[in-house]
Amino acid sequence: MKLNLVSCDAQRPDKRAIANCIVEISSNMNASLANELTAILLEGDAVDIEVDDKNTSFALRALRKLSVDYEIVA
Numbered sequence: 001m002k003l004n005l006v007s008c009d010a011q012r013p014d015k016r017a018i019a020n021c022i023v024e025i026s027s028n029m030n031a032s033l034a035n036e037l038t039a040i041l042l043e044g045d046a047v048d049i050e051v052d053d054k055n056t057s058f059a060l061r062a063l064r065k066l067s068v069d070y071e072i073v074a
Helices: 015-025 031-043 053-065
Strands: 002-008 047-050 068-072
Touching (some): 002 053, 015 053
Antiparallel strands (some): 002 047
8 A cells, every 4th residue: 555645743743753653664665765755754745655555554553643644545
């Protein structure tokens, strides 16, 4: 399943926590790419990631906990 990470509404977003979450939920991502995508997301641009189908509910819950808004693409 693809997710489009749209924005982060947290007052003081935790970059490290968001990057670690992206690494955990994505099907094929390393830490440096996750850090880059987190920086892009926090600058205000949307980011697409691929999530394993078995991790879907965990992924959505983790993103909501971090105040990351997302759209389900497919």
